[in-house]
Amino acid sequence: MKLHIVGGGSIGLLIAASAAERGDDVTIHVRREEQAEALTLRGVTLIDERKNETYSVKATTSFHSNDDALFVIALTGPALFHMKDLLKRYIGDRPVLFIQNGVRHVDWARQSFPNAHFASVEHGAVRTADTIVEHRGHGQVMTVPSEHESFKRLFERHQTSRLAIRCVNDRTIDAILWRKAVINCAINPLTALLRIKNGELLTNRSAYDLMEKVYTEIITSIPNLKPIVQWDDIVNVCQRTATNESSMLKDVVAGRVTEADFIVLPILKRGAERNETMPTLQTCYTLLCAVDERGMM
Template sequence: MKIGIIGAGSIGLLFASYLSTFFPVIIYTRTKEQAKEINDYGVVRKNGSVQTRIKVKAQPIAAWMGKEELTIITVKQYQLSSITEKVKDLETPPESLLFLQNGMGHLKLIEKLPVNNLFVGSVEHGAYKESSYIVSHNGVGKTNVAVYKGDSTVLRELAEVVSPEFPLVVCKNYYEVLVNKLIVNAVINPLTSILQIKNGELIKNQFYLKALKNLFAEISYILNLENQEEYLRQIIEICKNTSDNRSSMLKDIEAKTRTEVDAILGFLLEEANDQGKEGRK
């Protein structure tokens, strides 16, 4: 199975480094310069003190024609519109696309794409892009994927081959997959960004932990969550497992680049507005 990966940020590089062990992979980059560096040096993945150099083919995004059996889209949500327009303009639509974005706003962008198999997913790994071709795998987790439209055969073939080295779990309900990640992102990302702290500090400091619980209560109220204790336990567990990580939103702020706050919190604000809910007293 040939795999394309659109986006050569931390997640794109991470996926390319692992999946290239099993499949022919082409990673599509925003610039010709990054594609050249990946072609020259490969993708270097850091796992603690261990460095692994993996040969990966790279091309600029303009070269993508959707010919691979599966294309994984790892760009940030606010960059998706140009990708979805390109999909619509292709002479032959791609067979299968997997979208790995934070939030849930991208569902409106992908729902009418002329693609047989549309998949969505959430990534629990911690990754940091150190350069155009070097990625640090800081937190080992799994990728949860589900069918949004179409057939799950490609996803199951992928999961069977890459797990357990790079765990990929095929789930039944795409909404649950995205909501679970949305809750985590909506709590951890804004708080760590405002407080300028690593993830673990949210549960080590009693005042930060109180803020975490208050924000989670607001989110639970909007989403009408039934098993709140389990969701809260999951958030706290992720803070522990990624204690030394900076959230993606905090890293964006530190890099003075655009954040995904609209993608992460926009869905919740729309839900609250649709239900006529105001902030909890």
């Protein structure tokens, strides 16, 4: 199966290595020429507690292929919107799977790509070099069934692979994405602002109380989210990814714009539509905006 993965970060490399491990023909689209050359020359190395293996992949900084591949967009929200016109021209009506955090991209993707599908990635991964990814925190990729042959084949091939793609029939894709958004809202902003790893949200009493307060504000303001994400779900993610730094923390440390507008803002807006406020989450969002502005100076 041919896969084109757009994005050479932690999740992009994890998916590329997992797909190559299953024998898929993988091409990774990256921004920097040096990463493309390194991946093409050395392959992608996947490290976890059981193995350290390298898999052959192709990599490029260009968008010229006309093959019938399935595309996986493994970009952050800001990077996705920076490239949205290019992606729309290049991918066209070919099948494309979006795995971004948050929900801000969903309406645009549905309008722009006739064969768009969505998934929520619940794995923990860290890119330690341009060609090396560590799989920290084994989870699953949640999505819903599709009638498109390419998606059906992808989901069938990777139900039992490292990716553990799980198609659920009792939820909509919107419910799955909102569930992930709530989990991200409870974890990522606090780890970024406090500069702590995910597991410290459980061991630091004040941080734990703040995380619980954010969750309570969300489900109180938007009650229909409570059935799809429980407090235990958030605790379990923190436990499973205890040694990980959230993507938002990595962005802050690197001076990059965070995904606050893609993860936090849609939750705040949905509450505002019900005339509800979330003061703790709003404060986190305002602080992240200030950090983003400082990082761009």
